[in-house]
Amino acid sequence: MKISLFFRDMQQTAEHELALRFVIAGQACGYDVTLCSSSSQILEIDPDIVLAFHSNFPKLTHHPTYGCMWNPPIFFGNTPSTLRNILSYDGYLFGGGGISQYIEDLDFGLRKEYFSGEMYPSCQSTAFAAARYENAQLAIVGTNWDGPRFELLFRALSASGLASFFGPQGAWDHVGDAYAGSIAFDGRSVLQQLNRSGITLALHREEHLAAGTPNMRLFEGIAASSIIITDNFQFAGPDFGDSLLYIDRSLPPEYLAEQILDHVLWVRENPERACEMAAAAHGIFLEKYSLEVGLEQLVSAHSKTGREASVRVGKPGLPNEPKRRSIDCVVRSGLRDVGLLRRALESLRRQTVNADIRVILVNNGPSTAVANTVSALGSEMTIEEIVVAPIQNRGHSLWSGLHRVESEFFCLLDDDDIIHPDHLRILLATLDKDLAASVAYSGAIRVIENTEGKPEEECRSLAFLDEYDRNRLLRGENFITSNSFLARSSALKSFCREDAGLVVLEDLWLLICLSRHGHFIPSWRATSEFYQRVRGDNISHQAGLFHQAADRIRTRLQFSGLLNNDQHDQPTLQFQRDLSHSPATSQYHVVHFSKPTSTTSLPGGNIDKVRFFDDHVEIEGWLPINARSKRSEIFVDGEPSGKLLEFEEIKRPDVARAHRNWALFRSGFFLSFGTDGASCRPLDLYFSADEESLYRLERSHRIDSLLQRGFADAPRNSD
Secondary structure (H helix, E strand, O other): OEEEEEOOOOOOOHHHHHHHHHHHHHHHHOOEEEEEOOHHHHHHHOOOEEEEOOOOOOOOOOOOEEEEEOOOHHHOOOOHHHHHHHHOOOEEEEOOHHHHHHHHHHHHHHOOOOEEEEOOOOOOOOOOOOOOHHHOEEEEEOOOOOOOOOHHHHHHHHOOOOEEEEOOOOOOHHHHHHEEEOOOOOOOHHHHHHHHHEEEEEOOOHHHHHHOOOOHHHHHHHHOOOEEEEEOOOOHHHHHHHHOEEEOOOOOHHHHHHHHHHHHHHHHHOHHHHHHHHHHHHHHHHHHHOHHHHHHHHHHHHHHHOOOOOOOOOOOOOOOOOOOEEEEEEEEEOOOOHHHHHHHHHHHHOOOOOEEEEEEEEEEOOOHHHHHHHHHHOOOOEEEEEEEOOOOOHHHHHHHHHOOOOOOEEEEEEOOOEEOOOHHHHHHHHHHHOOOOOEEEEEEEEEEEOOOOOOOOOOEEEEEOOOOOHHHHHOOOOOOOOOOEEEEHHHOOOOOOOOOOOOOOHHHHHHHHHHHHOOEEEEEEEEEEEEEEOOOOOHHHOHHHHHHHHHHHHHHHHOOOOOOOOOOOOOOOOOOOOOOOOOOOOEEEEEEEEOOOOOOOOOOOEEEEEEEOOOEEEEEEEOOOOOOOOOOEEEEEOOOOOEEEOOEEEOOHHHHHHOOOHHHOOOEEEEEEEOOOOOOOOOEEEEEOOOOOOEEEEEOOOHHHHHHOOOOOOOOOOO
16 A cells, blocks of 8 residues: 655655654555655655645645645635645545534535545554653643744743753744754654653644644654643543643633643652553553554545545445446547547546446547557547548537537547546536536646656646636636536537537637536536646647637627626626746736726726736736727836837627627727846836827736635636
8 A cells, every 4th residue: 555645845844744753654554655745756656545734735646635634624714725725635534523524514515525534643653661750841842833832831831940842943932941952853753852851741722722633742742651731622631531631721821831830740749640641641542543543544444435436434325326327528639649649548448437438539630640549449448530631620620529429428538638537437426416417527637748857846736626607607717627527418409519610719618508508516526637738739828819719709609698688797708818838937917997087988998817927918908998099009117118019909799788888899909018038017007099098007906806716727728
């Protein structure tokens, strides 16, 4: 059994110390436990289980990934980005009843299948070794990551001469001479020091007390055969009873210090009784809470679910495995390296769903290499090849495949993307829960290929894991990638089977069409991966094509009945494009028009996007004018110097219809200007239609709320 612990900070931290204890415990159980700081390391090791050590890290590979839930819900429940990471996990290992209850409550709306178990930030098993309790010294260990915690209390303890503080240099400046130095984080040295001290103080933050989530200090002190002084809270009391010494946290710091020191003196005066208490607590630890016990329980429960399946443990009422179904998968190929096609088809072949899968492979070109691949895999998979000649656009390939769909369900898979082994099984089960839904979709992991010789950089990110919002699709904010959904073929009515002739955004158009026949339902699992290349064959870097396709979709939707007739509720069609050559560094800003002195009743205008790249800036929106002169320009006042720019005119029938003013039909604009490699961040933007009027564009403070809703990730409508 191979288990990988995923966290990025391999420095001297509490998490690193805990990870090393996992390695030691794993070796004792006969498991191969490794530390990973990147998804590439996980893929190289190919573990059976990945444990996400912190909620800052989402699931990034196809391996079953379980979140170690050791922090109180208040630490992550109100942080959308962290919560999205947590939702991406296949299961959860709870370190307290409050966390378990939070996930249960969260799942009331998610209706997500997940693995669950119990595991604490504990310690490896140890042999009991009685300390010299008659000379015991109080030991306080910590990194003080959140500042001088319990400062008044610790100042009082430091003056007693009975307490020693251990941790990184500089973390304990407020305790003066009571600071006893740092301890190596190697999985054993901390335990050795706690045993020499004889007494361990294990205090918890108020948030941990409220959620009943114990920290590392409690378990490591018990494992070290040390006497524990701790808070009398929900977790410690019932389990360890009178084998621990407790304090009343409601006391003021100076009185709390006296209570703790009284306990220290009692231990010194009663070493035999202290030894009995330490031994009793150690026995309970070995029986219930050691990392070996937690790992054995985890592996046993995981093995019962199967390597590729993730279901709730001990959760009754789940639907049975559905009867054998049929799925058609449209795969577009012919314009890329055939090795990518083999990778995509292999991900289809590995599906664990109880269904007959037929591949409708569109060979655009045609390509002899693709035809040879079809022949080679014909004995392993059911493949119907559609030959397209001469070369056509992506939209043509998509609808050529859709016209051949005959099975109960269908999905898409581009030749450079993949899906995880449980992808179709989970989506099919999701659709079975809601017979009115026409589409089920998963979250998507973005993979950047060709990282130009920088393997140390993380190439994977959780791009999409969003709840369904039809208006976002109508605005062009596509949060459902082409390979992430499974649809009922019955939703492919005549409206959906019509080829719109789109070169790009064709998958977004298909989703909009499918939305007419039923709502979409998310699986709340990240089981699909889409690939982007820094330089290569991705079409998503061709800005002009997206511009044209967005304009056509706006026109198609104008009188389609898909949009709300109430202009106040009607979404503005703001089609974003994934143009970033460096997604990790690109920034997205939303700004709006304002006019200090209004002399007209014209609408205010809008900047849909301002995007900063390493070598250029792009701006897109519409202008508040009835008629545009040929001299209309936008002035960008920023760094390193101001620029006066002409712009491309874009049709905006959505704006004209929303404001009932058809003079705004050609009000859209797009402009791009280079920065010559300099750092250019526009300070102010102005639009001037004539010599008298001047419109100033101001940045909107709405960006924070937009980021929380997940709008910062650019959609990948086509590749």
